[in-house]
Each structure stands twice: as C-alpha cells, then as structure tokens.
Amino acid sequence: MIYLSLILFVIVIFLGYRKFYIERQITSLIKQLSEINKNKDRRKVTLGLSNKRLEILGELINESIDIRIQSEAERIKVEKDLRQTIANMSHDLRTPLTSIIGYLQLLKLDDADKAEKNEYLHTAEHRAKSLEVLLNDFYELSLIESLDYELNMEKLNISKVLQQIVLDRYSDFMERNIRPSINIPDKNFYIIAEKKSIERVIENILTNAIKYAKDAIDVSLTQEQGKLIITISNTFTNLSEKDMASLFDRFYMADKSRSGKGTGLGLAIAKGLVEKMDGSITAKINDDRFKICCCFKASI
Known part of the structure; x- marks a missing residue:
C-alpha cells in the first residue's frame, strides 16, 4: 500500500511537473506569436519541450508564418511590378x-x-x-492575365498553322534580306489549343525574331516524349544572359533606349497565352543563337 501510494505520488508530481512545463510552453508560444505579429518578424516559433502535439502545432504555426512571408513578398513584387x-x-x-x-x-x-x-x-x-x-x-x-479569361480550345493541326504563318511573313523576311531555315515535318502534328491564340503566339515570337535578327532565322517543329516543341531562333547582337530573366516581363525591351521599335508587350502576351493553353515557353542563348521554345502536349 505504501509502495502504491509512493508510485501514485510520483506520478502526480510528474504529471503536475509536465503540466507546468506544457503551460509554460503554451505561454511562450503565445508570447512569440504576439511579438512576431506585432513586429511582422520573419523568425519562426521555437519549442523547448518534447511533446508530439505541441510539435505539430509549432510546425503548423511555422508553415502559416512561411505562407505569410511568401504572400507579403508576392504583394511587394506585385506592387513593384504595377509601379x-x-x-x-x-x-x-x-x-x-x-x-x-x-x-x-x-x-x-x-x-x-x-x-x-x-x-x-x-x-x-x-x-x-x-x-x-x-x-x-x-x-x-x-x-x-484576368482569372476569368477563357479560351475556345480545339484540336489543331499545328504543322499547318506554323507553315501558313511562316509563309505569310515571307515579304518581311525578304525586306530584312533574311532567308529563313524552315524545318517543319510533312507529317501532321496536333495539339489542343485556341487557333487565334496560338497564331498570336507564333506571330509575336516571329515578329520579335524578324525585328532583332542579325542575319538568320530558324523555325522548327519537333516532337520529344509526347511533347511538340515550336522553336524560333535568330542570330542576335544586343542580348545577354541577364536579359533572359526579364524577357517575358511586361514592357521589357533589351533595347534599353525604348526607341519605339515595339511596345515591349509581345513576348509577355505570348507567355500569357501559352500558359493559358497549358503549355510552357522558355528563352535561352545557345552560342550565337537566341531561341524561344513553346512546348505543348501532343494530341493524337
């Protein structure tokens, strides 16, 4: 009986001790959160007691802090972009x-x-x-860029669309004294897209290439692992790797003088439309070539 009482006494002391530290830890969490919210700190909450449920609570709180920090950074970026x-x-x-x-x-x-x-x-x-x-x-x-903008998607013969646009720009090539290299297979390839939007994308990229090409332009359509890739490349004179990060931004022009050669919106429009059609668009410099690639899922 004495041993049982002693064991119960130890258990009560242990539980009371643990409850005291849990209460202390909760108080610490409340204090930390109050300071973080007041000062809008980027620091995380910390725990000094091993308790599974408190650890989960701490992790969830820190995830919320990460979301707040990310949202704040995105808000600042949006405001900066707007200005x-x-x-x-x-x-x-x-x-x-x-x-x-x-x-x-x-x-x-x-x-x-x-x-x-x-x-x-x-x-x-x-x-x-x-x-x-x-x-x-x-x-x-x-x-x-509006959330409610909808496209009329359909199955399109991208081979024919690309061929027709290149043919329509023949006089523009000749005016710049450029004989383009065209690599569009005779085979018909299909994607799911909106016709006028995919035409606008290709037109904008091609216009950019014709405007800034030094002396050569290449247009190709290739298939890789179930993807169809439209690549338009040109030799260039005034581009750097630094330009690549901002190339699809609104009003961005590699010609820093903004000399009236364009609006600086063509590639931003192309990017917006490609992403609306569940595709991807990238730009890179490869040796003496500036390349823009549009990638779409191939449709059977």
Missing part, C-alpha cells in the same frame, strides 16, 4: 502623344505650305497608330 508598368506605360504613351501634339501645332502655322502640312499630318497619323497598337496590346494583356 513599373505604370511608369513604362506613361513613358510609352507620352512619347507619341507629345509628338502628335507637336505636329498638330505645326499644322496650324500659316507659313507652312500644303506639302509640309501633308507631311505633318502623315507623321501625326503614324504616331497615333503606334499609340493605338500600344493600347490594344496592353488591353489584350490585361484580359489574358
């Missing part, structure tokens, strides 16, 4: 608008002859059209 987009948009709007206003003022000059006024009018019209292209591209990109 940069507004700055770029303002720059690209201001340039043609200033030019249009200037030429309209020149049209009012009494000493300008008819030929000069026609020239001013033509230039103002050209600037207005470039402004229209910018606004249309930005509007399209904003639609693509």
Whole structure:
C-alpha cells in the first residue's frame, strides 16, 4: 500500500511537473506569436519541450508564418511590378502623344505650305497608330492575365498553322534580306489549343525574331516524349544572359533606349497565352543563337 501510494505520488508530481512545463510552453508560444505579429518578424516559433502535439502545432504555426512571408513578398513584387508598368506605360504613351501634339501645332502655322502640312499630318497619323497598337496590346494583356479569361480550345493541326504563318511573313523576311531555315515535318502534328491564340503566339515570337535578327532565322517543329516543341531562333547582337530573366516581363525591351521599335508587350502576351493553353515557353542563348521554345502536349 505504501509502495502504491509512493508510485501514485510520483506520478502526480510528474504529471503536475509536465503540466507546468506544457503551460509554460503554451505561454511562450503565445508570447512569440504576439511579438512576431506585432513586429511582422520573419523568425519562426521555437519549442523547448518534447511533446508530439505541441510539435505539430509549432510546425503548423511555422508553415502559416512561411505562407505569410511568401504572400507579403508576392504583394511587394506585385506592387513593384504595377509601379513599373505604370511608369513604362506613361513613358510609352507620352512619347507619341507629345509628338502628335507637336505636329498638330505645326499644322496650324500659316507659313507652312500644303506639302509640309501633308507631311505633318502623315507623321501625326503614324504616331497615333503606334499609340493605338500600344493600347490594344496592353488591353489584350490585361484580359489574358484576368482569372476569368477563357479560351475556345480545339484540336489543331499545328504543322499547318506554323507553315501558313511562316509563309505569310515571307515579304518581311525578304525586306530584312533574311532567308529563313524552315524545318517543319510533312507529317501532321496536333495539339489542343485556341487557333487565334496560338497564331498570336507564333506571330509575336516571329515578329520579335524578324525585328532583332542579325542575319538568320530558324523555325522548327519537333516532337520529344509526347511533347511538340515550336522553336524560333535568330542570330542576335544586343542580348545577354541577364536579359533572359526579364524577357517575358511586361514592357521589357533589351533595347534599353525604348526607341519605339515595339511596345515591349509581345513576348509577355505570348507567355500569357501559352500558359493559358497549358503549355510552357522558355528563352535561352545557345552560342550565337537566341531561341524561344513553346512546348505543348501532343494530341493524337
């Protein structure tokens, strides 16, 4: 009986001791969380007592902290991107608008002859059209990036689509004195995509290649492990590995002068559309070639 009482006494002391430390650990958790929330710290909560349920609670709390940190980082990035987009948009709007206003003022000059006024009018019209292209591209990109943007997906013969687009751009190749290397198999390959969207993707990438190619462009369609890969590559002069990280960003242009050769939205639109069609798009520099590859799941 004495031994039983002693054992019960030890058990009671042990349980009381353990309860005391558990309460202490919970108090510590409350204090740590209060400080983390107050100071928005990035540190994690720590536990000093081995208790399975408390360890699980601590892990879940730390996972929540990780999610908060990640969400905060994403929010900061979105805000930074938005500010940069507004700055770029303002720059690209201001340039043609200033030019249009200037030429309209020149049209009012009494000493300008008819030929000069026609020239001013033509230039103002050209600037207005470039402004229209910018606004249309930005509007399209904003639609693509919206969550409720839907595509009309269907089974497409990507071989035929690619061949037709390359053929339609023949005059553009000739204007740049470029004879493209085309490697599109005679065999018909199919993907699930929206026709107008895949055409826009290829058009945008090809336009970029034609605009910046040094002297050669390659277009190919290959199949690898159930995937169809459209590759458009060109020789280049003004690209670095650093450019690769930002190439698909809105308004990003390797030409840092933003000299009016484009809106800087073409590749961003291409990326948005490819991802909406469950594909992937990558860019890389390989020797003297700049390559953009679009990968889609092959359809039987």
